[in-house]
Amino acid sequence: MSGENAIQPQPVRRGIVGLFLGGGLLATFASFVYPVLRYFVPPPVADLGLDEVVAAKVGELKPNSSTIFRFGSKPGLLILDADGQTYHALSASCTHLGCTVQYKGDAKEIWCPCHNGVYNLNGANVSGPPPRPLQKFSVHVRGDQVFVSRNSEG
């Protein structure tokens, strides 16, 4: 810097520069750091990969009832037996024309309302138009979560 002619309002200038610069630097730094910090926090829905999902929490289902859960891009059916202990999980897409099937607690069978197809709890197509059984999944209870997984080759 040249000259001693610096009997200018330095403090004020310094103040304005400091305000914009300091404030700006701080604000930009915060706006970069904030998303990164949020990014580090793992989301509540864990990425279990293609082959496993959490279908429900223990206690969510009443005995002899069912619920639909999402498995990838297709619906799945989770059934809790009347004994309150045994779970069944199957694909909920009817093998006939893809309608979503339902569990009928009174008859203990799986029914498709579109064309009256019926499957048993193993997924086998027992009556009506469905040509193939429903795909069966494995169920594991870990802690208070009900995990449904399917076997597939990489």
Add this chain to the structure above:
Amino acid sequence: MFETIYKWLDERLGLDGLLAPFKHKTVPKHKLSYWYFFGGITLFLFLIQVLTGILLLLYYKPGASEAFESVQYIVTRVQFGWLIRSIHSWSANLMIFTAFAHMFSVLFLKAYRKPRELTWVTGMLLLFLVMGFGFSGYLLPWNQLAFFATTVGTQMAGEVPLIGHPILIFLRGGPEVTGATLTRFFGFHVAVLPGLVFVLIAIHLFFVQRQGMSVPPKLEKEWTENPSLRKEMKFFPNFALREMMAWYVAIGALGVLAALFPWDLGVKADPFGAAAAGIKPEWYFLFMYQTLKLIPAHVWIIDGEVLGILGCGVAGLFWTLLPFFGSDRQGRTRSWMTGLGIFVLVYVIVFTVYGYVAK
């Protein structure tokens, strides 16, 4: 407070001595000084890539059955995952653009002349590595576009005579593009290429620091004859502050692009599905791709595509060794290089646009 820390370190490490050269570093001031920013911006964008890349690594899963879904997970479930991912994709493209701009600006400002030939060579190597980053990273989301673009790209590499097939096997991890290719590209992208690039950047920057900034020949002549005309600014803090402004512009641009034009997920790759019509490589390969398409199937007895690929290889080699083709004589030598440079620049732009609009 910073002064206290500085004094404490200086007593132990002799910081003053280390930092002295930097305190004296200057940057020439002239009409074309703005082009000096491009190297720094490219470096900055690379650092952004490293940072966002590391963040993506926390959630990305390499493997044909998981890659696409993990990117989907990052983008839809992870907080600000969309931002990190889109910045990474946009910054990649911007970096390649600024790298090319940096290369062309060095060419036209004739900064490659003696004694800076090696800086040019390391820079060209860096350019090739950066394009390798682009090629390997593009496959990682494992969508249809990427899958087929990789198939086409590695196919072309395989057309090189003699060594082409081993190169293709090496790149693909097998005869076809499969999950093995994905794993391999992931390894290249996060380990091999970063390692090579870090070393080359260190060398490249060391050369620049050691030799200082170059000045265009005419100006150099003027300033040698009349030293009082020489105008310079200090690197610290003057140029550095300006560079910081440029970096802020870059990050602002990235934010705008990420928020307004988020990067697409695409459709998950299906190796057995048909390739969509009109699969094209990314824009930075388009000029080569379009050139290859225009070469006739057979030129004399040589297969057209092979000729094209060999031609690209020879052109690349020539361009890397460019500084060694000129003599120290001023005048005529310089103008043919300038002419060639303009031709290449126009060719690259025209063929990129052509490749973009062609069916």
Add this chain to the structure above:
Amino acid sequence: MSRNNLQRFRRTAFGGILLLAACLSFAQAPNTCLDCHSALPEPLGVTQDKFAQDIHAQKGLTCASCHGGDPTSMDMTVAMSKAKGWKGKIDRKQVPALCGSCHSDPNFMKQYNPSLRTDQLTEYHTSMHGKQLAAGNTKVAVCTDCHSVHDIRPPSDMHSTVYPLNVAKTCSKCHADADYMKQFGIPTNQYANYTTSVHYEALTKGGDLSAPTCVTCHGNHGATPPGVDKVQNVCATCHVFQAQMYGKSTHFKVFQDKGLPGCVVCHTNHAIHPPSDVMLSTGTGGVCMTCHKPGDRCDVARGNILGSLTKLDQTIGSAEQILHLAESSGMEVSSALLAQDQARDALTKARVTIHTFQPGLVDSDIQTGMKIANANYKAGQDAMVERNHRRIGLGICLIAIAFAMFGLWLLIKKIEA
């Protein structure tokens, strides 16, 4: 070798050969017929290979089981003597009775396959083929025409002429032959039509062996076309809901009174194509206007039904589009995408409800679907709005950057003053 040893060797060898011959002859029932007949040309020729495929041969029966005679004798006059019960070539008129002599006897069949039915002959007598045969016409099918002869395989065997995939081809051997069928005065395009049908596709491409083939609707041994007034009973065995709704609708009584064949009126019998909303239109492919007049109240009802179906289909389509757009720009819309399935289910259900021919009932199914599809569309819109909210965050960030840049500029100005 010493004399004693030689004698011992000869005796052992002779005994061994006798034993071997005995074993060989016990391996299968002696069937000397094939020794000559395998070398004869058609129609007397039956090779060992061919007969080995026959289920009867595998169960231990021989030529004599049907043709009589003595299969153990190498002497032709003995083997084919009337005294030994030889029948020679079985006359066509006698074939059903011959087959039935075993196959209608439950006690006899029990020893071979207890779960086989034994009413085939009884059924056959009720069929068109059986009745014609009884009236003296031998140009109709008897057992061997469908089941083949000398290489009869069980229906579960893929190569059997009566395996589900092969049945239609077997029937078409006569029923698609215009010259052969001339005296009967019935059409011969059934097979050609059937191969264009959705049932044929389900059977051959879909691999669904329970999909209907000729015998499913016409019966196999008792093959007779169902009566014109019984058509929907046949279809109803699988298409339960549609048949129930149709049975309660206005069309049922009208078709019955006019002697029209129920489901076949709109869906045809053999060339049954996958139904589509086009059937409700007034152009090509539309079925309603074959009877109804433009402008009458049925035409209006038709228009209403078609309109609601189209509306739901389009709403589902737009929801799908916007949801995919939101998803590919990074918004989380998986539950809305899943709910799309429910909307599609409602559309499928509505298309079944058409068979009540009441627009009100169809509409209530449509409304269920519309609610879901509209909700999904809104979810997609909300996601896009949320995406745009990112611009607010961006705006704040850009302001901060502008501040910082201004500060930098001021600093530069200051130190260079």
